[in-house]
Amino acid sequence: MGRVSNRLPTRPGRAVPTEDHVRLARHLAAALAAVVAGFLAMGVTAALGLWAAGATDLPGGAGAFVAVLAAVVVMATGGQIGLSGDAGALAGTQAELTAMPLTVTLVGAMVTGSVFLRPLRHHAVARAGDLLTLAVPTVVLWLAALGGVCALARRDFPLTLGGGTTEETGDLGDLFGDLLDAANPSVGFRPDVGPTLFYGLLWILGVLVVALLVSRRTPLPPRxxxxxxxxxxxxxxxxxxxxxxxxxxxxxxxxxxxxxxxxxxxxxxxxxxxxxxxxxxxxxxxxxxxxxxxxxxxxxxxxxxxxxxxxxxxxxxxxxxxxxxxxxxxxxxxxxxxxxxxxxxxxxxxxxxxxxxxxxxxxxxxxxxxxxxxxxxxxxxxxxxxxxxxxxxxxxxxxxxxxxxxxxxxxxxxxxxxxxxxxxxxxxxxxxxxxxxxxxxGEVPDNGAPADRTEAGPGTGPGTGPGRDD
Incomplete structure (x- = not known):
């Protein structure tokens, strides 16, 4: 009798996906999920904070709110937002803002790190190749998404300075206010794309490294x-x-x-x-x-x-x-x-x-x-x-x-x-x-008997990796 083949029938000219291809596809999907989940978590947190702060009343409606929301997300990832003003030839403006909304940062980091590590938790030992095929797409997708958010984080707002009483501003201040109103002054913000992408790269690399360090369930490479x-x-x-x-x-x-x-x-x-x-x-x-x-x-x-x-x-x-x-x-x-x-x-x-x-x-x-x-x-x-x-x-x-x-x-x-x-x-x-x-x-009881190893789980042993016996 002839041998029975275990290979599935395939159509001529159609390649069969190998185990490496399947693993790569899963890692790409996991990387995409980590990036989407991270930006979504930051966006929701920032939106709620801006809503509580009254940013929904900004002139310009929904478009202005989206621009401010994008700017907050950019700042939360370490990006730089430059402020600018324009009052024609009558006045010069100087503005600077450096701050990180760390609630948004913390939420985004925890969600991104958690989703990033999920595919690795079912492995006894993490291979360096697996980490790279998961980390590299995550970093690339993260920077691409950050670049898209930068495109939204730009807006100009009209600035009204007149209309105050003489007691509040004085005659000179009231005169300057009327002059500036006639010049249509404005203030706005723009992201510094180059520094933002650089600091965003450091941010995502730091998040992934810290996630590996603090996780007690994710195995490390043998080295x-x-x-x-x-x-x-x-x-x-x-x-x-x-x-x-x-x-x-x-x-x-x-x-x-x-x-x-x-x-x-x-x-x-x-x-x-x-x-x-x-x-x-x-x-x-x-x-x-x-x-x-x-x-x-x-x-x-x-x-x-x-x-x-x-x-x-x-x-x-x-x-x-x-x-x-x-x-x-x-x-x-x-x-x-x-x-x-x-x-x-x-x-x-x-x-x-x-x-x-x-x-x-x-x-x-x-x-x-x-x-x-x-x-x-x-x-x-x-x-x-x-x-x-x-x-x-x-x-x-x-x-x-x-x-x-x-x-x-x-x-x-x-x-x-x-x-x-x-x-x-x-x-x-x-x-x-x-x-x-x-x-x-690793502690030995006083009676000299070996310590009970079942508390670490049935998979404890040399091949389970450090994430399973902690």
Missing amino acids: LVRHHQAVRPAASAMLLLLLAYVAVGLVIGLVVAATKGHAAETLAVLLLGLPNVSWLALGIGIGGSWEGRAEGPFGLPMPQILDAVLRGGDGGRELSRVDLSSLAAQDGRAWWLLPIAAVLVLAAAFVMAARSPARVPPWRHALHLGIALAVTLLVVTPLTLVEARFGLSILGIGDLEALGADVFLRPHIWRTVGLGLLWGLVAGLLGALLATRVHRR
């Missing part, structure tokens, strides 16, 4: 397995620390919105800049500091206590120092930032130690957490930078104070990072000592 125990518990603990601060800030913000009034404004801050405030509280709680100034009619979308410190109270142009003592001078409740930081950092240290093998000595836990907290602050502290300036010069003879604003907040990065290293060393040691009472992977 990176030996770094798993040193990096992943610390990285996941730092993510939990940042999310814990965001959660605390969210609860406080919702309470303020429900009890203190101005609910719409508070919700706008929560939906656009909650981590900006929360991670600032982390840095200040461990002793870090910022400097800044707030002048003019505009302020930061942040708590009143911070705005009061930045304005300094004397009307001068000297920089104000923002730290625990200066905030407590405005409101004594600011001292609570210190014990909150102590509790949450120690909790992160305990989680890191409990998720690490029992054979890791306490001094190594301290070193791991010290480095991890310092690196975390080195990344998130610069993201709290805010710079907003607007100036109008009339006929080249000066500025109108009522139309000018200068608001900025800059971190003292290396001071905060250095304190984070010290806090991490101390908290890592204490967390390791507290975790000695917790049964951990």
Whole structure:
């Protein structure tokens, strides 16, 4: 009898898809899903925040709202938006805005990273080729989508300056306002496409790397397995620390919105800049500091206590120092930032130690957490930078104070990072000592019997990869 073939019949000239082709198609679909989900999540979050802030009332209707929404998404990925103004030959304008709406950034990063890792979680070991065929299309599609959003993030708005009373503006200010209205002044914004795509590339690469580092279920390539125990518990603990601060800030913000009034404004801050405030509280709680100034009619979308410190109270142009003592001078409740930081950092240290093998000595836990907290602050502290300036010069003879604003907040990065290293060393040691009472992977019971390995799942073993036994 002849042999029975297991090959499926095919039509002449038609290629049969191989396993590699199927895997590539799945990775392309997963990359597309990650990019679409990430931009959709950022768009929805930014839209809700702008709606709460009243951006739906902007002149120009839906088109203006879409342009502002696109600009917020661009800024959330690290892109640069340039401001411009035009008042003809009568006036010159100068405008600058540097800020990241970190709520939008955080939501987009978490959704993108989660969808990106999903195809890898069913593998015992991740091959480097699989990671590349998944990461490269994700990066390319992300940059293409970001370029499309940049095309939408451009708009000009008319600027009306007249119509005020003489008591409010004075005769000279009222005259200048009427002249400028006749010149049809406008303000607008445009994305700087080149820098935006460059920072967008760094953003998506950072998101993918961090997603791999903090995931406890995704296997690593064989060459990176030996770094798993040193990096992943610390990285996941730092993510939990940042999310814990965001959660605390969210609860406080919702309470303020429900009890203190101005609910719409508070919700706008929560939906656009909650981590900006929360991670600032982390840095200040461990002793870090910022400097800044707030002048003019505009302020930061942040708590009143911070705005009061930045304005300094004397009307001068000297920089104000923002730290625990200066905030407590405005409101004594600011001292609570210190014990909150102590509790949450120690909790992160305990989680890191409990998720690490029992054979890791306490001094190594301290070193791991010290480095991890310092690196975390080195990344998130610069993201709290805010710079907003607007100036109008009339006929080249000066500025109108009522139309000018200068608001900025800059971190003292290396001071905060250095304190984070010290806090991490101390908290890592204490967390390791507290975790000695917790049964951990690799620990041998007192009776000398081998530790129960079923807690790690039935697939635990040499071939399951580091993501399965953690």
